[in-house]
């Protein structure tokens with residue numbers, strides 16, 4: 001049942017103006033506001049880790065701040081691993097906690113199993129969590145805080161760090177490791193639905209649907225009695241979808257940007273949060 005009002009529209013991984021992203025201008029995103037009361041950018045909207053190193057990043061961040069100010073409460077900007085400090089919102093719960101939204105940087109213990117970051121991320125996250133009291137350590141909030149901290153803490157190891165590298169051997173090693181990335185990307189995609197459901201099992205057992213991004217592969221899967229949804233990315237090739245929250249239903253649509261125009265497709269899937277999930281044990 002629904003009153004047809006879209007309360008929230010969730011998108012992710014816009015990677016505004018980054019290499020390959022279809023989102024070259026923020027005005028392209030205005031079409032998303034046509035209908036829903038609130039639009040949620042679920043992480044990796046922009047790159048904020050190198051603001052002090054390259055003026056281009058600061059310009060984009062300022063553009064996003066202006067955009068955010070203009071839309072006010074109608075826009076909720078959540079953090080990702082590329083923009084861990086873009087806001088203080090690392091997760092969101094809707095529909096009486098039956099919908100959990102988070103970027104997905106804690107889906108994998110290594111941030112992204114295909115990335116260069118793996119071992120640094122895990123180490124820094126564990127170090128940060130160890131500083132928390134035991135009862136706090138195991139919470140979703142602490143895990144997300146630690147993940148956001150970790151990506152900032154290791155930014156100067158990034159191959160994209162604009163300054164001169166102090167780790168030339170690292171770069172060479174990374175190049176050699178790159179040939180192993182394809183396997184890891186596909187393996188990561190394969191694990192994503194299971195890991196998305198596991199996030200709810202561990203931290204929010206009441207969540208019936210978990211909406212994440214991060215892996216740049218859109219999809220919807222029924223996993224052990226829950227819906228694992230991924231909204232993909234504006235960086236090709238796999239495309240993006242969005243989730244509209246309409247009462248107790250989730251409406252899934254594909255969307256894309258062509259020639260700086262956002263094209264939002266029809267609803268291709270409706271999920272009733274009160275109906276049983278296929279394959280439920």
Ligand SMILES: [Mn+2]
Pocket residue numbers: 043044080081082103105213214215
């Ligand atoms: Mn990400």
